[in-house]
Amino acid sequence: MRPERPRAERLGRVFWLGVALFSPALPLHAYFAGNWYSIGHSYSLGMFAGVASYVTFANALVLSARVPLFDRLFGHDRVMAFHGYLAAAAIVLAFAHVVFKAVFGLHLGMGHVQAGLAALALFAIVAAVTLLLMIESSLHRLRPLAALRARLIRRRAFDYTRLKRFHNLTALALALVTVHVLRAAATAENRLRLGVMGAWGTAALAAYAYHKAGRAIRRYRQGFTVADVRPRGPALVEIAIRRPGDAGLPHRPGQFAYFRFLSPVCGRAEHPFTIASAPGESSVRIVVKALGDYTAALAALPTGVRALCDGPYGRFTPARGTGPFLFVAGGIGITPFLSILSAWDTAGFADSVTLVWTARTRAELFADGFFADLAKRHATFCYVPVVTREAGSGTGRIDRALLGRLVGRDGPARLSAYICGPENLRQSAVAHLRALGLPRAAVHFESFNA
Ligand SMILES: Cc1cc2nc3c(=O)[nH]c(=O)nc-3n(C[C@H](O)[C@H](O)[C@H](O)COP(=O)(O)OP(=O)(O)OC[C@H]3O[C@@H](n4cnc5c(N)ncnc54)[C@H](O)[C@@H]3O)c2cc1C
Numbered sequence: 001m002r003p004e005r006p007r008a009e010r011l012g013r014v015f016w017l018g019v020a021l022f023s024p025a026l027p028l029h030a031y032f033a034g035n036w037y038s039i040g041h042s043y044s045l046g047m048f049a050g051v052a053s054y055v056t057f058a059n060a061l062v063l064s065a066r067v068p069l070f071d072r073l074f075g076h077d078r079v080m081a082f083h084g085y086l087a088a089a090a091i092v093l094a095f096a097h098v099v100f101k102a103v104f105g106l107h108l109g110m111g112h113v114q115a116g117l118a119a120l121a122l123f124a125i126v127a128a129v130t131l132l133l134m135i136e137s138s139l140h141r142l143r144p145l146a147a148l149r150a151r152l153i154r155r156r157a158f159d160y161t162r163l164k165r166f167h168n169l170t171a172l173a174l175a176l177v178t179v180h181v182l183r184a185a186a187t188a189e190n191r192l193r194l195g196v197m198g199a200w201g202t203a204a205l206a207a208y209a210y211h212k213a214g215r216a217i218r219r220y221r222q223g224f225t226v227a228d229v230r231p232r233g234p235a236l237v238e239i240a241i242r243r244p245g246d247a248g249l250p251h252r253p254g255q256f257a258y259f260r261f262l263s264p265v266c267g268r269a270e271h272p273f274t275i276a277s278a279p280g281e282s283s284v285r286i287v288v289k290a291l292g293d294y295t296a297a298l299a300a301l302p303t304g305v306r307a308l309c310d311g312p313y314g315r316f317t318p319a320r321g322t323g324p325f326l327f328v329a330g331g332i333g334i335t336p337f338l339s340i341l342s343a344w345d346t347a348g349f350a351d352s353v354t355l356v357w358t359a360r361t362r363a364e365l366f367a368d369g370f371f372a373d374l375a376k377r378h379a380t381f382c383y384v385p386v387v388t389r390e391a392g393s394g395t396g397r398i399d400r401a402l403l404g405r406l407v408g409r410d411g412p413a414r415l416s417a418y419i420c421g422p423e424n425l426r427q428s429a430v431a432h433l434r435a436l437g438l439p440r441a442a443v444h445f446e447s448f449n450a
Contacts, residue, residue, distance in 0.1 A: 012073050020059055020086065024052040027200065030193045031186065046100030047186060053093030054181050054197065057123070058204035060086035061174055065211035066313065075315040076256075077447040084135070087170075091127055094120050116180030123173040126166065134163050136423070159293070161269040171208050174201060219260075219308040226261065226305045227283055229298070233366035235290040236332070237299045238276075240283040241307040248284050249312055251275050253340040254418075257311025259286065265305075266297040274335035274420075275312060278342035284309065287366070289332035316446040318418055320344055323351025324410035328398060328429045330358050330421020336446075337420070338367055341374060341381075349378045354406050358386040358398050358425070382409070398425065400432040412437035419445040 028051050038044045063070065063083035070079045098106070098120065107113055131139060132149055140146050178201035187193045228240040241259075249257065256274040271294055277285040290296040316336050318325055320343075327337050334357055341355070359365050362385075371383040384406065387395050396402065407415060417438055419429045426445050433443050 009073060012069075016070065016073060020063075020082070023059060024055040027051050027055055027193070027196050030190070030196050042100045042103040046097050046104060049093045049100060050097035050181075051197075053090045053097055054177055055200055056086050056093060057090035057174055057177065058200050060084075060090060061170065061204040062207045064170075065207040066215075066310070067207070068313075071313050072315070075446060076313045084130075087127060091120075091124060094123070112180045112183035115176045115183075119173045119176035119180060122169055122176070126169050126173070129163065130167060134160070134167070161267070161294070164269075168212070171205060171212075174205060174208075177201070178205070215310060216260075216308060219310055220306070222309065224284070224307040224309050226301055226303050226307055229301050229303065231299065232287055234361070234363050235296075236287060236364070236366055237290070238285060238287045239298060239301065240277075240285045241309065242283040248277065248279065248281055249275065249309060251279055251312035251339075252317040253278060253343040254317040254336040255312035255314045255339075256316075256336075257284075257309050257313065260308040260310075261298070261301055261305050262308070263301060263305040265300050265302065266294055269294060270308075270310070271295070274339070276335045276338040278339055278346065280343075280346075287332065287335050287338070314446055316418065316420065316444065318416065318444070320347060321350040322416065323353060324415050325351055325353045326403075326406055326410075326415055326417045326433075327353065327355040328403075328417065328419040328421070328425075329355065330398075330425035331360075331364065333419075333421030333425070334367060335420075337418075338370075341371070345374055345378070349380045352380045352382075352410055354382045354384065354409055356384040356386060356398060356402070356406060358388060358421075360387070360389040362387055362390060382406075398429060400435065403429065403432045404436055407433070407436050407438070412442075415442060417443045419443070423447075 028048065031047055031051055032039070032044070035044070039048065060083050063079055063086065066076075067079075074082070098117070108117075131137060132145065133152060140149060178198070181187055181197050181201070182194060187197055223243045224241045225243070226239060227242040228238075230238050232238045251257070254274075256272050258270045258272050260268055260270040262268055273286040273288060275284055276287050277283065288295050288298050290299070318340060327340075329337050337355060337357075341353070344350070344353070355371060357365060357371070362368070365385050365387070368385060371385075375381050375383040384402075386398055386402070388397060415438060417429075417433050419426050419433075426447075430443055430445065434440065
């Protein structure tokens with residue numbers, strides 16, 4: 001039987017989702033207790049939208065601070081997506097707040113009103129830039145938007161690292177809104193409101209400051225340095241980092257971390273990479289495909305450079321003994337399976353496992369030998385390499401016919417599938433596996449797009 005999520009975990013998810021969605025109720029109670037009858041008035045509607053917007057905005061900032069508990073419960077990519085939805089809701093509510101306040105009468109000369117409007121303008125600009133340039137969304141199916149995005153990216157004025165720095169301005173926007181909220185007469189006249197709203201904004205800003213500064217200092221003190229850099233194939237490099245005492249990271253196989261190498265060779269930006277080594281190894285290894293300026297520069301990274309490693313994160317972690325499993329990897333999306341299968345090689349295979357790995361050329365299947373050897377040593381492990389752009393045996397595609405044959409080994413009722421690779425592979429593999437009878441809960445993936 002496919003394992004159910006533990007009860008405590010399911011309850012934790014429901015609880016924290018409830019907190020995120022209903023937390024505006026507490027501050028709203030502080031403003032409206034005894035006055036709910038006035039809610040239809042434009043002043044009260046403005047207040048309602050403003051309070052809900054502020055709390056939702058603060059919650060969105062907390063989610064961006066990589067809180068380990070939320071990562072464990074929901075998965076990193078889903079937490080980040082939810083953070084985006086909360087931010088969008090906060091903006092809509094903030095505009096509603098301004099509109100209702102304008103209907104009632106907006107006093108533009110007052111300092112706290114100016115702070116609020118400046119915050120909203122800043123927040124809206126950052127959100128628009130994020131939506132247009134940083135994340136993939138269905139909005140980009142609109143041709144004019146897609147063309148504008150392509151033009152701006154081509155000019156390279158908006159590389160991802162700069163965009164990320166710009167995104168930090170949301171913390172400044174929250175600081176400005178906090179000033180706005182605390183100095184507004186409706187808040188200042190009541191101690192409970194001052195306390196609740198002040199604590200909410202301060203807690204969110206503190207979480208963000210810890211994430212940006214405190215966590216970086218802790219990572220620096222871990223003392224990781226680059227121990228080895230070696231090519232692993234066309235545009236592929238493997239980097240090993242190590243710290244005194246040979247202690248790696250306490251990660252589960254399949255997790256990733258944010259890496260920052262303090263070298264002028266690549267700049268100091270932080271990028272996410274999956275940990276390809278197994279837990280317990282003396283070094284932490286990653287394999288990187290050169291896809292842009294940063295990843296291309298890593299091949300020239302000298303050894304001895306200080307490395308900061310924030311993590312581990314992610315729930316792409318199949319548990320040994322809960323299979324059978326079908327692993328589907330595209331290109332560099334093999335990295336989580338390297339860690340998982342290395343760990344099971346040592347511990348022993350407790351499940352039937354099929355790995356199908358596709359790449360354009362044989363040279364890109366950089367760990368082919370390791371998996372072929374694994375298949376010889378473990379009868380329950382089956383390795384299926386698929387090359388898409390070279391003639392010879394193993395040439396083809398990961399299509400429904402192939403997946404149908406692989407699913408047939410263990411049957412769709414018991415199988416758990418894990419998919420990692422480019423977006424188009426992920427989408428097609430999920431669709432095929434669902435059509436082949438795997439329930440939604442049995443198909444796992446984690447986005448490789450940050
Ligand atoms: C959870 C996760 C695990 C990953 N594991 C691996 C791995 O094991 N091996 C591997 O080669 N790649 C991995 N990636 C992808 C890798 O992070 C990107 O290829 C790399 O950051 C691209 O940087 P670039 O500047 O060279 O390319 P660019 O051309 O500048 O960027 C290409 C795309 O990568 C993303 N990206 C760029 N910079 C950043 C950044 N600072 N932070 C977050 N995303 C960024 C953006 O979506 C961008 O559109 C992983 C990504 C994620 C989210």
